[in-house]
Amino acid sequence: MSRLVIAVVALAAAIAGGAGAFYLKPAPEPVTDIAAVRAIVEEVLSERDAAARVETASTEIDPAELNPMIEDYLMGDPTILQRLSTALDTRVQAEEREKSRTALAAVGDDLYEAEGHVVLGNPEGDVTLVEMFDYNCGYCRQALPDLAQLLAEDPNLRVILKEFPILSQESIEAARVGVLVAQADVDYWDFHEALFTSRGQVTKETALESAEALGLSRVSLELEMNTEKVASVIQDSYEIARALNITGTPTYIIGDEIIPGAIGVEELRQRIANMRECGSTACPSE
Incomplete structure (x- = not known):
């Protein structure tokens, strides 16, 4: 034994x-x-x-033997890598969406109910699209027709525009004029469109001329544009951007998603439709 x-x-x-x-x-x-x-x-x-x-x-298998075996296996079915990539993208997107949802919940009413921002379209619309923009942003300029088309075709869309001047001092000065125009009894879209369709860099002078064309007093605008009331509106946008880790323009916010960049009218339209269908910009596939 x-x-x-x-x-x-x-x-x-x-x-x-x-x-x-x-x-x-x-x-x-x-x-x-x-x-x-x-x-x-x-x-x-x-x-x-x-x-x-x-x-x-x-x-244990020697790496010199194991690595060729793995390579042969993957080469035998290249779609494996594609499926892995798709699965990884899906997981990353889900994680990013959850981060955005948490950050947006923390921001709360500051995003949708803040004083001084511009509301276009239907104030009681069932879907809200927020755009943070800079008047000297070339991509914002290119995306202007997308926003115009959505407003024209969708009677139940609410659009919130937030001044987010980050590109230059000229952008800040134009934004200050924009804040005052938004508070005046004029059509803000006309002002917004005029600045984005103007030639060259948008400056304080550009903004003042466009505001004057709507019947506002240039003198009054210049006296008020540097007041704390105006500065606080822009500061609110900076604080929201910081909380949501927004660093560029245009940035859209729809439902539970923060969308950096000009993604085109079709993508925006699809996300709006998804919000109506399932309450999220990305509905689960059947």
Whole structure:
């Protein structure tokens, strides 16, 4: 018998004490010291574990053999990589959406109910599209027709425009004039469109001329454009951008999604439709 069996049996007998004699044939030298028996058991188990580790190590595949096997497997079905990439994209998008949802919830009413921002379209619309823009943003200029088309075709869309001047001092000055125009009794869209269709860089002068064309007083605008009331509206946009990690223009916000860049009218239209269908910009596939 093995030393382990003998030791275990002897250990049991020693522990049992006077419960009776137990004999093995052929009988080894009796071991009556419990500590000694336990030492034998521990030694045998230790040797067995070491042998198992050696056996496991010997079965490891050499990378020089394993890597070609993996490559052959992937080359045999290249769609595996495509499926992995798709799965990764889906997971990343889900994680980003969850981050956006959390950040948007934290911002709360500051995003949708702040004073001084511009509301276009249907104020009671069932879907709200927010755009953060800079008058000197070329991509915002290119995206202007997209917004115009959505407003024209969708009577249930609410659009919120937020001044987010980040490109230059001229952008900040034009935005200050824009804040005052938004608070005046004129058609803000006419002003907005005039600045984005003007030639060259949009400056304070550009904004003042466009505001004057709507009947506003240039003198009054210049006196008020640097007041705290105007600055606070723009500062609110900066704080929202910081909270949502928005760093560029245009940036759209629809439902639970923050959308950087001019993505085109079709993409915007689809996201708006999804909001109506399932309450999210991306509805689960059937």
